Amino acid sequence: MTTAPVLYRSPGAANRDLLPLIGRTPLARIRTELPLPHPGFWAKLECLGAGGMKSRAAVSMLLGARRRGELRPGAPVVESTSGTLGIGLAFAGQALGHPVVLVGDVELEPSMRQLLRSHGAQLELVDRPAAEGGWQAARIARLREVLARIPGAYWPDQYNNPDNVAGYASMADELCEQLDHLDILVCSVGTGGHSAGLAGHLRRRWPLLKVIGVDSVGSAIFGQPARPRLMRGLGSSIHPRNVAHHVFDEVHWVGPAEAVDACRRLARSSFVSGGWSTGAVALVSAWAARVETGAVVATVFPDGPHRYLGTVYDDDFCHTHGLDMAELSVRPLEIPHPHAAEAVGWTRCRTVLDPPARTRGGTA
Template identity: 80%
Template sequence: MLALVGHTPLARIRTALPHPHPGFWAKLEGLGAGGMKARGAVSMLRGARARGELRPGAPVVESTSGTLGLGLAFAGQALGHPVVLVGDSELEPAMRQLLRAHGARLELVGEPAREGGWQAARLARLRELLRRMPDAYWPDQYGNPDNAAGYLPMAAELADRLDHLDVLVCSVGTGGHSAGLAAPLRRRWPRLRVIGVDAAGSAIFGQRARPRLMRGLGSSIQPRNVAYEAFDEVHWVGAAEAVDACRRLARSGFVSGGWSTGAVALVSAWAAGAEPGAVVATVFPDGPHRYLGTVYDDDFCRVHGLDAATPAVRPEEIAHPRAAPPAPAAGWTRCRTVVDPADPAGPADPADPAGPAGPADAVARAVRTARVPAPARGGGACG
């Protein structure tokens, strides 16, 4: 089974998104077993086994919005570990069925936390499970360096296929694949520019957390795996823009995916058009099948007002990440100032009346730096 991970195709994408552009390269991770996050999942479990933190046959417990859960279900089968996944009530029914079909046990939380949203609620349930399962191992996808290390082979695959690379576009959720790709590719091409793509309404790069439709990218917390220093700029993309890009890809390029795929495709097409002649590459994390009831469902889009929205065709630039987007969790915004929101020495936005840290930021940092004590026996419970 482990031989099925990686070695995914690299496709040239020329679909107008929404305007014609010179084209960009996309790694089609949806065509690999377990999706893109199987790479990080296998790496985290192998690392824990090598250190003696994960005993043979011991359970693995993790929080997920779905995509990593699928990767862990694969890794658990391949390496012989039962998998318990903490999701939430917004996890799509199709993904619940798929995860259970692959042998994972699901624990679902019913309400987001008042501070920290769904991630904080899932992490609270995860801690309860770890107290009841002293032999269990928590990979901690948000802060485990083995997560990022799992994407080093993908960097090598890109380097083998491309003679040159000017711009790398990465969706950002846990920060794993962007951290794993940026460093080795920049050693190969020192002038490489890295663009992070986040969800409108996400707190990862310092904006205030807001309710979001999109799953798989964005976060209400600030994961420790995010390599802020690697990014030259960040774009926040809204749900209407991601849906429009996904449907354009499916309709005229056949290759498509979900929220993250639509967001990175939009930004990659923009980057290719903004600098003709530049070689641009990105990663499509998964395929469209998980999103048939959301991105590709007309009723879902109508209920959430996405069918009536006019997607932005270019980003609105802001001077600092703490500046509010044009509308909550919508639109398309770009910022060429990237700072670690948890770094007190980082530059603050002088126009922000809340100062360098508001209440939501304090909670996000508290969740980001939280650790679960090691159990009295068995493998370590934190990554």
């Protein structure tokens, strides 16, 4: 019989002095060849804000729930995570005085498990993916079990919570202050929070802004079939409601080999780098800066490289998964429709579909 998890922190231990540490992150000018020369693009370095990019969403979701009375002072917070939001919730839990229980899976890196526990989070790990929906569906099923045995616990539901999106208004404001003009925004897409949160605000400032979504091969978000994915932090086997499909002008699917190559190039010559999402958006941003002559391009690097030392930056890991022998694309393969072909490497599509809406007989 499964017993209720022990919460490591007593409720009510709020440390609101942490809240000013969120955001206010710098922009870096990136000119690294990725893999070809390009004029450069801007990257928002969210690794330099406390808790990384997802701390913005985590604090927004918990504060929103408290305002509505859904989260009582000191009550536990339970959420599913592949790692990055977990760090943000650990930060928000300390800042606002809530114990945090995170449901992950056995593919969560050992270093990330140690880090989350060190920050006071309780971890529950599922050991096999669901037949439909993969690891995400398996985590959510376990999450519901955990909720049932912790009285008063709150589930933020990052995939469908509008406060996730609202948390990125501060980042949009910062970009408006840091940039005189912006033509193209490149966003990785997972829960859909930061792409939806940025696009709406920034288009009010720059109405002609072009938005490019960057997804993982094997992700179902934009109408491709769901497959097992090596990349974590972007992509999804389910269809989060927070993904605002209508804001995207096009979507690119990027494979793990291209992401690894981009990350390592960044680390060698720009010093700033990150993980799967960072490599994917850097590749597409460099391409956009190259093909859209004179365009001002910006993207977000969600976190730094430390979590990925055993994967993206590990030669043995890359060799085991065939990433060091993969033939890398220098430009995307273009397909006319998400169902025209399955993306197995860097692929571009200018037809953007909302799969749930299409199921109901409509498109987005």
